[in-house]
Amino acid sequence: MGTKQIRVSEDLHARVKAEREDGETLGETLERLLGDYGLVDFADDMADVADEHPTVENLEQAIENSDERAREEIEEQLS
Known part of the structure; x- marks a missing residue:
């Protein structure tokens, strides 16, 4: 590697x-x-999100929300 x-x-x-x-x-x-979160996990998550949010705007908002939650979790783990 x-x-x-x-x-x-x-x-x-x-x-x-x-x-x-x-x-x-x-x-x-x-x-x-x-x-161990990897690319396959990401693809699965995005497929689920896309099913729940069929428009581009809804999908973008869902991704932004997910990113924010992930950032908060990492910040919490590192603090």
Whole structure:
């Protein structure tokens, strides 16, 4: 598996670092905190959302709402 560099704020870096367990890299910490949610999970979720929200506007709003909830959950886990 390859690696990528990403830029994050100093605040986010400090919060992830604070969650790091002994011997764990920051990448491993992020993987642990984010869980096993993958592309197939995302596709399944989007299919369900699309069935519930047939118009583009409704779908966009549902995605924005879902993103906001996910951000709040991550913020809660990292704080």
